[in-house]
Amino acid sequence: MQNNNTTPRYIIIIVILSWALYNIWPTIKYxxxxxxxxxxxxxxxxxxxxxxxxxxxxLDLKGGMYIVLExxxxxxxxxxxxxxxxxFDKAFETALAKFNADQNQSFFEIFKEEILISKIKLxxxxxxxxxxxxxxxxxxxxxxxxxxxxxxxxxxxxxxxFGVSEPTIQKQGNYRILVELAGVQNSNRARxxxxxxxxxxxxxxxxxxxxxxxxxxxxxxxKNTVNKEELKELSSNISTSNNDDTSNLDNSDNDVATVDDIxxxxxxxxxxxxxxxxxxxxxxxxxxxxxxxxxxMIVNNKNFYALKKLISKNSxxxxxxSVSGTFLFSNESEIIxxxxxxxxxxxxxxxxxxxxxxxxxEKAKANLGSLGGGNAGLPVVSLDMNAEGSKAWSRITGxxxxxRIAIVLxxxxxxAPNIREKIPxxxxxIEGFADLNEAKDIAIILRAGALPAxxxxxxxxxxxxxxxxxxxxxxxxxxxxxxxxxxxxxFIYYKLSGAIANFALIWNILIILAVLASLGATLTLPGIAxxxxxxxxxxxxxxxxxxxxxxxxxxxxTPKSAIESGYNRAITTIIDANLTxxxxxxxxxxxxxxxxxxxxxxxxxxxxxxxxxxxxxxRTIFYTITKKSINKLSI
Amino acid sequence: MRxxxxxxxxxxxxxxxxxxxxxxxxLTGVFSLISNKGPKLSIDFNGGTLIAVQYNKEIxxxxxxTALKEIEINGQIFDFSKSEIKNFGxxxxxxxxxxxxxxxxxxxxxxLINILKQIYPxxxxxxxxxxxxxxxxxxxxIGSELxxxxxxxxxxxxxxxxxxxxxxxxxxxxIGAIAAIFHDVIITLGxxxxxxxxxxxxxxxxxxxxxxxxxxxxxxxFDRIRENMKTxxxxxxxxxxxxxxxxxLSRTVVTSLTTLFVVLTLYLFGGNVLQYFSFAMIIxxxxxxxxxxxxxxxxxxxxxKKS
Numbered sequence: 001m002q003n004n005n006t007t008p009r010y011i012i013i014i015v016i017l018s019w020a021l022y023n024i025w026p027t028i029k030y031x032x033x034x035x036x037x038x039x040x041x042x043x044x045x046x047x048x049x050x051x052x053x054x055x056x057x058x059l060d061l062k063g064g065m066y067i068v069l070e071x072x073x074x075x076x077x078x079x080x081x082x083x084x085x086x087x088f089d090k091a092f093e094t095a096l097a098k099f100n101a102d103q104n105q106s107f108f109e110i111f112k113e114e115i116l117i118s119k120i121k122l123x124x125x126x127x128x129x130x131x132x133x134x135x136x137x138x139x140x141x142x143x144x145x146x147x148x149x150x151x152x153x154x155x156x157x158x159x160x161x162f163g164v165s166e167p168t169i170q171k172q173g174n175y176r177i178l179v180e181l182a183g184v185q186n187s188n189r190a191r192x193x194x195x196x197x198x199x200x201x202x203x204x205x206x207x208x209x210x211x212x213x214x215x216x217x218x219x220x221x222x223k224n225t226v227n228k229e230e231l232k233e234l235s236s237n238i239s240t241s242n243n244d245d246t247s248n249l250d251n252s253d254n255d256v257a258t259v260d261d262i263x264x265x266x267x268x269x270x271x272x273x274x275x276x277x278x279x280x281x282x283x284x285x286x287x288x289x290x291x292x293x294x295x296x297m298i299v300n301n302k303n304f305y306a307l308k309k310l311i312s313k314n315s316x317x318x319x320x321x322s323v324s325g326t327f328l329f330s331n332e333s334e335i336i337x338x339x340x341x342x343x344x345x346x347x348x349x350x351x352x353x354x355x356x357x358x359x360x361x362e363k364a365k366a367n368l369g370s371l372g373g374g375n376a377g378l379p380v381v382s383l384d385m386n387a388e389g390s391k392a393w394s395r396i397t398g399x400x401x402x403x404r405i406a407i408v409l410x411x412x413x414x415x416a417p418n419i420r421e422k423i424p425x426x427x428x429x430i431e432g433f434a435d436l437n438e439a440k441d442i443a444i445i446l447r448a449g450a451l452p453a454x455x456x457x458x459x460x461x462x463x464x465x466x467x468x469x470x471x472x473x474x475x476x477x478x479x480x481x482x483x484x485x486x487x488x489x490x491f492i493y494y495k496l497s498g499a500i501a502n503f504a505l506i507w508n509i510l511i512i513l514a515v516l517a518s519l520g521a522t523l524t525l526p527g528i529a530x531x532x533x534x535x536x537x538x539x540x541x542x543x544x545x546x547x548x549x550x551x552x553x554x555x556x557x558t559p560k561s562a563i564e565s566g567y568n569r570a571i572t573t574i575i576d577a578n579l580t581x582x583x584x585x586x587x588x589x590x591x592x593x594x595x596x597x598x599x600x601x602x603x604x605x606x607x608x609x610x611x612x613x614x615x616x617x618x619r620t621i622f623y624t625i626t627k628k629s630i631n632k633l634s635i
Numbered sequence: 636m637r638x639x640x641x642x643x644x645x646x647x648x649x650x651x652x653x654x655x656x657x658x659x660x661x662l663t664g665v666f667s668l669i670s671n672k673g674p675k676l677s678i679d680f681n682g683g684t685l686i687a688v689q690y691n692k693e694i695x696x697x698x699x700x701t702a703l704k705e706i707e708i709n710g711q712i713f714d715f716s717k718s719e720i721k722n723f724g725x726x727x728x729x730x731x732x733x734x735x736x737x738x739x740x741x742x743x744x745x746x747l748i749n750i751l752k753q754i755y756p757x758x759x760x761x762x763x764x765x766x767x768x769x770x771x772x773x774x775x776x777i778g779s780e781l782x783x784x785x786x787x788x789x790x791x792x793x794x795x796x797x798x799x800x801x802x803x804x805x806x807x808x809x810i811g812a813i814a815a816i817f818h819d820v821i822i823t824l825g826x827x828x829x830x831x832x833x834x835x836x837x838x839x840x841x842x843x844x845x846x847x848x849x850x851x852x853x854x855x856x857f858d859r860i861r862e863n864m865k866t867x868x869x870x871x872x873x874x875x876x877x878x879x880x881x882x883x884l885s886r887t888v889v890t891s892l893t894t895l896f897v898v899l900t901l902y903l904f905g906g907n908v909l910q911y912f913s914f915a916m917i918i919x920x921x922x923x924x925x926x927x928x929x930x931x932x933x934x935x936x937x938x939x940k941k942s
Contacts, residue, residue: 070776094783164716185764262855302710302712304710305709306708369715421844457774458773459772459773459777460771460772460773461770463768464689464765464768466689466765466768467768467769473906474904474905475906478900478904480899482896485897486893486897489893492636493889529905529909529913532897532898536890536897543889543893544890547883547886547889572858573854576854576857576858578851581847581848581851584796584843584847584850585847587791587792587795591787591791592836592840596837596840
């Protein structure tokens, strides 16, 4: 192909290069803005438009949190079941165990199999969902998909109110949600905000006599069913403060009461030596882990795990079910005045059915408790209930005056005030927050509503701001140095032709950035690595071409025909070599997650664009040079 | 300027010693892999928690190890002294890697960060945000999924490339190219195993790039062989191959050099996060260049003679 008219080629090149500049311009402009100018643009409402056109930086560069949440489908299915029998529970547990062992299978398939094996009539437990197995399973499946969509909506709602700029919340696969929060450092807070089911419940607290009775019964039960070895293991790290506190009690005038004071019953005198821990545990395993103060039961932080483990034992749970009671802890451990520096959880013995649940909440607002109230200056969340809730609340409070009612959020007791009088307006306040931020977050999640299915965090990556800033710095530095080295080498090795290749290389990078900007893609650190690698690939095309041209020149051809045949022969090699890399990058894109996808995107576009810059643009320039016949080519 | 000019090296002569060298490299790597019970996988594949924090002065890793011997989180006692504790980029930064626990306390990573803070309470950066460099937590489920996906990615990439080369060239060329790829990946994997470096998602990406690069190199030579086969029909296959390697040698050397500039720059200046990625790339470029001459072309000669 010998075409002396290069005008059409120049038109194509100029159009593409202008397009690239047009697309990169917002990014350049944005990066050169001072914070004052940003403020101005923000007030004019133009900043958002500008931001939507720039190359966004990935979380690994600007810092932030990347979280993958997965809906706990098995728990959802279990919660939907009514009249659960032991047989059902057993089949469910087996299915769950199988599912946990092999995550690749659908839970529904495994569940169905187990139901078939144990010959359970599913309609008995899911009568709302159909009459036969197939029907029930498929509507449960629909219910789960519906649930995850509602979860997505609720999370969007929560995050919007949390106030993060440009959050990403998207569904991933069937039961997963990916959340990206740029610039979020307090991962604790973000995690609680996302993961909290926001199930608000009101439980009546059982009275002292009942509590005392169940504790004694459970101690008896555990003594007989749990073997000594296990108790010994549990006791290995329990707090001995129990004993110290009791002995302190006589000397100090604090409000710590003994179990006698509270429940009017005596437990055996506590021995002061540490060795007695084991004995203590084997005598009254549960009560040994609990401290009794006038406000009720408290549990030392160090005993928390051991007690939780004992309570979660099947026999204990069975016993609790038979008396329709349940144990719940307070949401956070705290220092109890008069008990030193150790932290304690409060423990509550409650009715196991809630009197009222949070679906009735209409408004939730966080503020500081008003002066004059018992919670003056403390962060509280004020709730307004809907008509139905108000009616129920007024009935419950009216008929239980003098009793305590526990306000429970996601299975943790926030407070358990005494009901002093009937509350008619459907208003109530929740206390027990560490700070105003926590109260605000709880208000957000209560407003957004409870999640229809519990969700778990299965992957979490947080990058601190300093590491991100370092990465940008390193990325920039490597690009500049790598480019400089390549430029110098190419210029020395191929002279003017090398300079032409360098020119093409600059445009290669600019066009890649323009494509990224127009795709709305995110530039991550692996993306920068991909960009640098493309530099190598792009140069390779020119090396292949130049070596061919040199060969042709050696054969005695004129510069013009050497260039012609050099390009024609090199092109098949370049296409073959580049296509295989394109294949690799497509596979990477298909199977990769976040960071790898970023790398693959840049690599893919980089190679495609290098065909334009390294072949088309340089060839056009050579055409122009050889228009006047020259004797020598600078190569 | 020319580095390589009109060479007439008899590469065929070195093919046998090249096979021996490759065999030694591969066997050493495989031996290391076997004795280490497979490659060392990062939390991306094994699951677990990785926390990196930045103190403001040099930290003695052993003192951190000792402090982690017995720690209490919510009544549970843990011994993390046997966990992987190492410097993260600089001597004042520390990373701690913990495998997934069966019963992980709530807010586990925050508790760990607090503990790390308390070990050197006076050496925390003024701005607390600067203390935590990164937290990564991968559940066991994700880990096994990612390994599956990575494996699939490699299998599919190789399959597609095999098909592509078979169509564009001949099947024996595809065999040669794939053999070279395996050669490169196994040697790089072996070197990672010997050095005790982890295989993370980023390293898998590096491996696939090595595959792409090595192929690139191989195909440039194959192209020459194909071209010369047409023009020099009468000559012996090994002579054609030898001539083709010599003719494309200049390009091979120049490209390898420029790519090496780039990945070396990444290795030296790319910071801690890209360090292992670029290391894999350096090995890949060197081994890839070698294998396209001595493995891929070698196999084409051998299989051609056989048929």
